[in-house]
Amino acid sequence: MERQSRAVKRASMALIVGLLVATAGCAGLPGGDAGTPAPDSTGEGTVETADSNTTNTSDTTTESNESDGDSHSNENESDSNTSTAIDAEYTGEMAVMVGDERVDLAANIDGEDGINMADSDTWYTNESVTLSEALRSAGVEAEESTLTYDGETYDESTDGTNIIYRVGSHEVDPEEYTLESDDKIWVLVETDGSDVTPPGEYIPPENLHVHGTIDFTVDGEELDFSQDKYQQAGHNDHFHFEGGHASPWHAHSAHVTVGYAMSTLEGINVSDDAITYNGTAYAFDSEDGAATVKVNGESVDPNEYYLKNGDSVTIAIEPSD
Incomplete structure (x- = not known):
């Protein structure tokens, strides 16, 4: 009886060990063996990451970029394109x-x-x-x-x-x-x-897209685009502000016109001859109220000009007395 009991115990232990071995291989699912690096996009091996002394990396997902002020705080950008350091000059x-x-x-x-x-x-x-x-x-x-x-x-x-x-x-x-x-x-x-109808083809957040600044004033008062009603949530994907910031704006297409961009914002609309703000239309350069649109200091047709990376937009409405 004692020998039979020992045999049952040995069989039970073998079964438990077998189960542990069988389930160990699932720990790394869905990629398989958790200890094996995933192949790179070419399927030719692993992506080499730079060591801690390497300064030239492309990992800018969570940092502001001085050239465009790009913070991407609310776009949930894992930015798989730039998350791996590249060992290059x-x-x-x-x-x-x-x-x-x-x-x-x-x-x-x-x-x-x-x-x-x-x-x-x-x-x-x-x-x-x-x-x-x-x-x-x-x-x-x-x-x-x-x-x-x-x-x-x-x-x-x-x-x-x-x-x-x-x-x-x-x-x-x-x-x-x-x-x-x-x-x-x-x-x-x-x-x-080219005959592109704004806003053009959408560029996903993880791809290089367009950023710039804007100064929109009405009778000398600057609009605060950091207000909730102007922020990304519930607004247009092709053009938006985000993260509670008024700068930069984000354009997810190369064919977003100034007029289209502004018309995505609450209380603003841009037609061929006027800017409407809070229900009042202000004609371009008219006696009833001059509305001007400039990009980088140059006057533009807001419904013809496509926003480009680094553009500084100035829109001013000066109602007549």
Whole structure:
């Protein structure tokens, strides 16, 4: 009887051990073995992270960026594109829009000129290269006043064609400007024939999008866009303020006009000839009340001008006495 009892105990212990071994492999689900790093996006191994002495990382998810004031406090941006440190001399983000098409740099770039893409937005290189050289590696031939992509050349001498190269909020000559780490680059080609209806194609929060500042005054009083009614919750995805901040604004498209942006906000509407604020229409440059719209100090048509990264918008309503 005693031998039988010992045998039962041994069988029970074996069963328990077997169960523990079987369930150990589930601890890392859904990725499998918890001790094995996940493969990178290429499926060719693990993503190498920089050590603690590396200063050039692209992890800017929770930090403000000096060039655009981008805090993203309420957008729930895990920002998978930039969460992994890149072990390279220079790294940053870049977006190219030709008309209504966002160029897939990751698909086009070949790395032969010393630059490559970690994902659709994040570039990295160990060499000193100009913006023009970087774009050429992605199949885009860029000069100060012309750009060639997919066999078509765009020239600023053509009426209605604008070519913009911006690093942060600054316009640059692509053949002269040398890339620096943490550069956020926007290349835009606007044409009359693009026929994009605002607000255009949505850019997700984790992708490089557009930010700037605004000063909106009515009879000398500045609107406070940090108020709850102007904040992101319950408002437009393509344009918003967030986190209780009046600066910066966020545009999740390259084709958000000033007029469209303002018309998403409570109590404001912009038509072809007037700005309506709290039910009163103020015509542009009229005797009944002058409404002016400027971007970077230059007067613009609010329903024609697309907001660009780094833009400083000034809207002023001065009612007549």
